Structures are given as structure tokens and as C-alpha cells.
Amino acid sequence: MSESYLRFDGISVEFPGVRALDNVSFEAHAGEVHALMGENGAGKSTLLKVLSGVNKVTAGALWINGERHVFANEREALAQGIAIIYQELTLSPNLSVAENLLLGQLPQKNGFIDRRTMRESAISVLRDLGEQGIDPATKVRDLSIGQQQMIEIGRALLRNARIIAFDEPTSSLSVQEIRNLKRIVQRLRDEGKVVLYVTHRMDEVFEMCDAITVFRDGKHISTHPTLEHIDHDLLVSEMVGREIADVYGYRSREHGGAVLEVKDLKGPGVRVPASFEVRQGEVFGLFGLVGAGRSELLRLVCGAVSAEEGAVHFKGEACQFASPREAIYAGIAMCPEDRKSQGIFAIASVADNINISCRRFFSRWKVFRNATREKDNAQDYIRRLRIKTPGPETRIGTLSGGNQQKAILARWLSEDIDVFVMDEPTRGIDVGARRDIYSLLYDLAEQGKSVVVISSDLAEVSSICDRIGVMRDGEMVDIVPRDQATPERLLGLALPA
Missing domain, CATH: 3.40.50.300 (P-loop containing nucleotide triphosphate hydrolases)
Structure with a gap:
């Protein structure tokens, strides 16, 4: 050499x-x-x-x-x-x-x-x-x-x-x-x-x-x-600094009825009407290559983009969210893939990024901020999610990408959310933090929450999800149960014919 x-x-x-x-x-x-x-x-x-x-x-x-x-x-x-x-x-x-x-x-x-x-x-x-x-x-x-x-x-x-x-x-x-x-x-x-x-x-x-x-x-x-x-x-x-035998650590659980039902939804990025349901206590995966329409489909569901046709039913009632804010208030939140431009407020503190949505629960008459409760909430999630930061007031833009992602997760955990949509939740995140996040997703499911994981990581979706919807070129081509979700089958469905 x-x-x-x-x-x-x-x-x-x-x-x-x-x-x-x-x-x-x-x-x-x-x-x-x-x-x-x-x-x-x-x-x-x-x-x-x-x-x-x-x-x-x-x-x-x-x-x-x-x-x-x-x-x-x-x-x-x-x-x-x-x-x-x-x-x-x-x-x-x-x-x-x-x-x-x-x-x-x-x-x-x-x-x-x-x-x-x-x-x-x-x-x-x-x-x-x-x-x-x-x-x-x-x-x-x-x-x-x-x-x-x-x-x-x-x-x-x-x-x-x-x-x-x-x-x-x-x-x-x-x-x-x-x-x-x-x-x-x-x-x-x-x-x-x-x-x-x-x-x-x-x-x-x-x-x-x-x-x-x-x-x-x-x-x-x-x-x-x-x-x-x-x-x-x-x-x-x-x-x-320790051994991790299985980073995915899948935990099986019972599932309830459908919480989120999507019927024939079509819009920008989704050229063929798509239908699927997410059950209570389920981790539902959306797999596909980059550009397959996975994120676009959930943006239609969450009101970030207007649908051209189709319907969304949440907790048995028809919903047509005009904005992500309406979806959040109803109980559906999305962690976006592009955290820099869509997820964080880079010049604001870690605490502000965690509390930006949930502070309405802490304020008196929804007018005055309760700084003590906000600080306690931020410190609690910094500890629970092991966010590496000098303190809650540190500017979030100075943190690593993985720790920024954890702060976004903390934001929605601070809300009253029933369906968590995670778009590439472990993008740029290390193996130890991945295990922590997967464990957190299982915890949410065991509490009766529903989780949707959008991922282009074949090993991730086949290892942590209960069912996987596969998208290709703006079309939902199949929904595969976990026991049939071999990497070969998922990739075969996702690749262009």
C-alpha cells in the first residue's frame, strides 16, 4: 500500500x-x-x-x-x-x-x-x-x-x-x-x-x-x-460498545380492525387508484423503488396534496383532509423523508422542534405558553429517545441527521396520534439507533396505535412489518403478508416488468 x-x-x-x-x-x-x-x-x-x-x-x-x-x-x-x-x-x-x-x-x-x-x-x-x-x-x-x-x-x-x-x-x-x-x-x-x-x-x-x-x-x-x-x-x-444480535428485534402481536381505509385513491404520483387498509396495532409497510409513488400516496392520505379521486376512511368515518394540520388534529401524523426542508426548523432549538405542535396542550387558554411543561416534555423525550444534544435549547440544525430524526419522532409522540406515518424513518441512522426506533414502533403498535413505514430498504420492511404493500410506477401492485414477504418476492414485484 x-x-x-x-x-x-x-x-x-x-x-x-x-x-x-x-x-x-x-x-x-x-x-x-x-x-x-x-x-x-x-x-x-x-x-x-x-x-x-x-x-x-x-x-x-x-x-x-x-x-x-x-x-x-x-x-x-x-x-x-x-x-x-x-x-x-x-x-x-x-x-x-x-x-x-x-x-x-x-x-x-x-x-x-x-x-x-x-x-x-x-x-x-x-x-x-x-x-x-x-x-x-x-x-x-x-x-x-x-x-x-x-x-x-x-x-x-x-x-x-x-x-x-x-x-x-x-x-x-x-x-x-x-x-x-x-x-x-x-x-x-x-x-x-x-x-x-x-x-x-x-x-x-x-x-x-x-x-x-x-x-x-x-x-x-x-x-x-x-x-x-x-x-x-x-x-x-x-x-x-455492546453486542446487538438482531437489530430488527421483531415482536409479534394481535391486530384489531381497520383504523385507516384507503379506497381507490389517485393523485399526483399515483397514476392507478390505490386501495389498502391499516389495522389497529399493525406495522404496515410500503415498499418500492425510489419514484414508485410510496410517499406520494401517503401525502394524499395526509392532506399534503389534494387527491383527484378516491376516499379515505379514518376510524369508520369518511375524511378529506385539506391540510396536514387537519390530519394531525384528527390523529394522523407523517414524518417526512426530507427532514431538512420538510421536517425540522433548523434555526430553532431542539425543544421548540419537539413542542411546536403539542404546545397547545400545555398553554393556558391556548394563548400563553407554559415554558416549564414544554421544557419537561422536551427533556423527557430527549432522555427516552436518547437524543444526543448538549441540551434542549441547542439549535437542532447543529445535530446529526439521526438525532434530528429522533426529535421529529418526539414531536409526534407528544401529540395524540393514532396513525404514525414514517417515511424512511431510519435514513442515515446508525445500527444502534435503528434498534431503538424499531423497538419504539413495536411499543406504539402494542399500545394499539397503527404505524405505516415507507421504506426502500428491503431488509427493513421484510423484517419489521406485519404486511407490506408493494408499489411500482405509481401503482399498488400487491399487499404481501409477513410470512410470504421474502426479499426475492418483494423485489420482483417492485422491479419494472
Whole structure:
């Protein structure tokens, strides 16, 4: 193996009330895909922000190709050939695909932007990404989350960086896009680049990566320079500090009658009228590839989008929710997939994000806020869901994605909800937190609540759900009971004919 190209030497980072990184040291080599693993809040994203110049170190040094560096900002890191593709996207939604790809390096001719060259460059990189179907003139806001993720990756490729870091890159991608990403990562490795790869998906690590570094609570636990003597169980125990035999931990239970009945519902994203029911005490899954219409169907149910035809019955009564607010007040709440733009209020505190909907229950005459009860409620759920935060007043935008997801769950647990709709509930969440969330979903079902899990994770839906509705190209093609929900059958139904 070549000499180390990138070396972290005793890196420590402190924020008010928390030590995010504590004396982290390891190295990565040119021509290597190096996995960074650990629970949410373990320090992985903080380390990437040190590398990109966003976070300042309080101790330690960063060495690149034998030279010591201290980056004051992201521009300095970019100049040294560093590109970071974050899980939470940094695109400009109102600019075109081409403008986003070349932002910061727009081609010019006679003092004006050279639109022809810009378009040609965009077409070339879109071809490399396997996204030839995207028009470079399309506004980024009109793309799917998965397509936006690929544009973020394309921007890094255009910078010709020597060090490229991916933060949960496949969490929003379709099967074909994941294949394209794996091809791109292989090419970068073959070109001698340093690739840092943050993921919670074990199969990706063992398929794509050459080395693994494990973090826990801001500390460097281990670095495995090869995968020769490492397996799933050892990795999990190093990440969480304990053994987890079965992350899914399915618990069977009795089901009652139908609580939610959807009959011939059709609307944007759902081209064929769909029908299904969710029973009391049931965990009902919706599986399909990205773009199959799973989220769109439940957005029709919850009033986020108006249905063109069909009916929804909730607790035996016909309902036509005009907004998600009406659905929440009735007893149906949805945790969206895109937590950054649809789930959290990034500049507000963790406590405010948890209490934003339920505070009406605590206020006097629904006019005056009861700060004490709100604080108690936030602290209670921070403890129960093990949300890693310095305190309830910490700005939620500074938390890891997994801890933001837990805060959104806490928001709806604070409400009087009968049907919980979870859209990709474990996206970007570590193995330990996944087990906690699955256990929470079983708890809700055992309390007589109903849970709908929308997921593109085949192992997840087949392991935690009692029945699974499979969608393909805007159509509900089948509903499969748990004892028949083999991965082969579900994937066969979900794939295009």
C-alpha cells in the first residue's frame, strides 16, 4: 500500500458544552476507499467538516501529502483538492442543474457566462453519473431527492478533487443510481484518489471499502487497514460498545380492525387508484423503488396534496383532509423523508422542534405558553429517545441527521396520534439507533396505535412489518403478508416488468 496521503493527528473539536472530537488520529491512503463508521453523533460529520474548513480544531493537526494544513474556510480546502458531499444537500434550488454543477467555476467568454460551454460540461458529467435523462436547464428544485444527491456528487467530480468524502451518499438513491455511484467510487479509487465513505449500511462497507475507521462518542475506537479479519458483529460491537444480535428485534402481536381505509385513491404520483387498509396495532409497510409513488400516496392520505379521486376512511368515518394540520388534529401524523426542508426548523432549538405542535396542550387558554411543561416534555423525550444534544435549547440544525430524526419522532409522540406515518424513518441512522426506533414502533403498535413505514430498504420492511404493500410506477401492485414477504418476492414485484 502507498504512503498515507491524508492523516488526522490528534484532532479535537469542542463546542459550547460538548467535546465533539477527542484526540482522533488515523490515516488514509491514495487509491483507497476508507469507511468511517459510528453511531449518530459519534463525530464522523464533525471530522468531515474539519477536513472541509467548516469546523476549527481546538487541538491536533491535519496533514495532506506530507504538509500540515489549517483551513480557515471551505475555499482554502477546495484549493487543496478537497470535496465533501454531505448527506444534507447544499444545492441552490432556484438555479439550474448546470449552474449548480459549475457553481464557483462558471465558464466565461468576453466577461459573460459561457452558457454553451456550461451546458456541454453539464451534459458530460450527467453522462458520467448515468443521469442522461436530466436536462441541464432544469431547476434543481424540480428534481427528486435522489437526483439532487447525484448532482451534488457531480459537482465534486467537476472540481477534480484529490480527496473526496461521501456522507451517507446512498440514503436517497434508487437502485440504478446506487449502481452508478459504486461505479464512480471504483473509478475514483482506480485514479488514485482518497475516498472517505460515511455509511451505516454494512453491505456497502464490505462490498466497496478497503479500510474502516470506527468512532464512538467523539473518540477513535479502531482502524482496520484491511477487511480480512473484520465482520458485521465485530463492527457493530465497536460502534455501539455492546453486542446487538438482531437489530430488527421483531415482536409479534394481535391486530384489531381497520383504523385507516384507503379506497381507490389517485393523485399526483399515483397514476392507478390505490386501495389498502391499516389495522389497529399493525406495522404496515410500503415498499418500492425510489419514484414508485410510496410517499406520494401517503401525502394524499395526509392532506399534503389534494387527491383527484378516491376516499379515505379514518376510524369508520369518511375524511378529506385539506391540510396536514387537519390530519394531525384528527390523529394522523407523517414524518417526512426530507427532514431538512420538510421536517425540522433548523434555526430553532431542539425543544421548540419537539413542542411546536403539542404546545397547545400545555398553554393556558391556548394563548400563553407554559415554558416549564414544554421544557419537561422536551427533556423527557430527549432522555427516552436518547437524543444526543448538549441540551434542549441547542439549535437542532447543529445535530446529526439521526438525532434530528429522533426529535421529529418526539414531536409526534407528544401529540395524540393514532396513525404514525414514517417515511424512511431510519435514513442515515446508525445500527444502534435503528434498534431503538424499531423497538419504539413495536411499543406504539402494542399500545394499539397503527404505524405505516415507507421504506426502500428491503431488509427493513421484510423484517419489521406485519404486511407490506408493494408499489411500482405509481401503482399498488400487491399487499404481501409477513410470512410470504421474502426479499426475492418483494423485489420482483417492485422491479419494472
